[in-house]
Amino acid sequence: MPPKTPLAKRPVGTAWDPKRDPAHGRRLRAIPALTNGTERRVHVGAQTLIAGLRRSLTHLEALRALDRSRNLAEARHWLDDLPLRVHAIPAEVERTLDTVPEDYKDKRDPELHPGLQDLAYQITWDIHEACAAISDPDLYLAGVDEGIEPVTDEHIRLAIWGMQRELLRELRGPAGPAGTRRPAVQLSELPNHIQRALVERRRLRYQQWGIGQAEWEANRWSVWRIPEDPDWAPPWVPAD
Amino acid sequence: MPAPTTTPVRTPVEPKPEERPWQEQFTDPWEICPQQVREVGSPDIAP
Numbered sequence: 001m002p003p004k005t006p007l008a009k010r011p012v013g014t015a016w017d018p019k020r021d022p023a024h025g026r027r028l029r030a031i032p033a034l035t036n037g038t039e040r041r042v043h044v045g046a047q048t049l050i051a052g053l054r055r056s057l058t059h060l061e062a063l064r065a066l067d068r069s070r071n072l073a074e075a076r077h078w079l080d081d082l083p084l085r086v087h088a089i090p091a092e093v094e095r096t097l098d099t100v101p102e103d104y105k106d107k108r109d110p111e112l113h114p115g116l117q118d119l120a121y122q123i124t125w126d127i128h129e130a131c132a133a134i135s136d137p138d139l140y141l142a143g144v145d146e147g148i149e150p151v152t153d154e155h156i157r158l159a160i161w162g163m164q165r166e167l168l169r170e171l172r173g174p175a176g177p178a179g180t181r182r183p184a185v186q187l188s189e190l191p192n193h194i195q196r197a198l199v200e201r202r203r204l205r206y207q208q209w210g211i212g213q214a215e216w217e218a219n220r221w222s223v224w225r226i227p228e229d230p231d232w233a234p235p236w237v238p239a240d
Numbered sequence: 241m242p243a244p245t246t247t248p249v250r251t252p253v254e255p256k257p258e259e260r261p262w263q264e265q266f267t268d269p270w271e272i273c274p275q276q277v278r279e280v281g282s283p284d285i286a287p
Contacts (some may be wrong), residue, residue, distance in 0.1 A: 084283050085283040085284060086278075095284060096284045096285070096286070097284050097285055098286070108279075109279045109282065109284065110282075110283050110284045111279040111283070112278040112281040112283050113278075114278070116278070116281070117277075117278065119281060120277040120280065120281040123281050124269050124270060124277045124281075125270065127269045127280070128268060128269055128270040131262055132262065134262035134265070134266070135260070135262045159282070159285055162282030162284070162285040165279070165282070166272070166276050166282075167267070167280065169276075170267070170272040170273070170276045171267045172267045172268070172271040172272065173267065181267065182264075182266050182267045183265075183266055184267055185262070185266045185267070185268075185269065203287045206287035207287065211287060213287065216283070216286050216287055236270075
């Protein structure tokens with residue numbers, strides 16, 4: 001069960017589960033993964049950001065301080081220049097793909113920075129919704145007509161392949177001996193209009209977290225480019 | 241004396257595979273763990 005106190009009022013360093021917490025605020029929700037704290041100090045990344053506090057800072061207070069305080073310019077800059085891709089093998093971080101590889105055998109793929117956990121959940125939630133087309137071939141999944149660059153058929157094929165990689169490895173199913181796990185959904189077997197809508201949404205989702213083509217090419221993202229969107233709530237958490 | 245009652249026995253009908261919700265046939269991507277979800281984001285591929 002998520003805590004009843006809103007994220008904005010909870011002290012930095014308290015438990016945070018973005019999959020189940022209904023907290024509002026697109027930018028604010030990125031803060032728990034990027035900060036830690038005790039009663040007397042707040043850390044941003046590996047740095048001690050604020051020490052000698054009389055009481056714990058809430059997430060909203062920390063965000064406001066990071067945004068405005070002259071004394072926190074270094075931490076503000078750190079949050080402005082974070083890596084987009086993270087990889088267990090550092091040399092792999094800069095590798096990107098522009099076509100579907102013919103012989104892909106990697107056991108570990110690059111992942112989004114932990115501060116972008118909500119973006120990851122949003123993309124996966126869109127996939128979850130698209131998969132309803134397996135049971136309901138008449139499913140309508142809205143794509144994105146405006147506000148993004150159109151996606152090409154080639155990009156749809158690549159993005160669908162990219163999302164499929166991890167789904168093929170991560171199987172779940174009833175508890176029991178190996179072999180009872182359910183197979184992965186096959187995204188390439190969804191109707192073409194569903195695949196297109198899914199990839200258009202993926203492009204939109206990146207944009208909604210402040211990441212466009214330039215940020216992707218530079219492999220950087222910024223907390224300050226995530227819109228504040230104080231009323232935004234994750235669609236994957238049921239409303240009370 | 242009341243007549244004895246019997247509970248009708250119903251044989252469960254196994255739904256055809258095409259009638260089952262997809263979550264019963266496949267792994268729901270929503271079930272995978274937070275780190276793997278970040279890999280599904282596939283940031284090595286352009287938005």
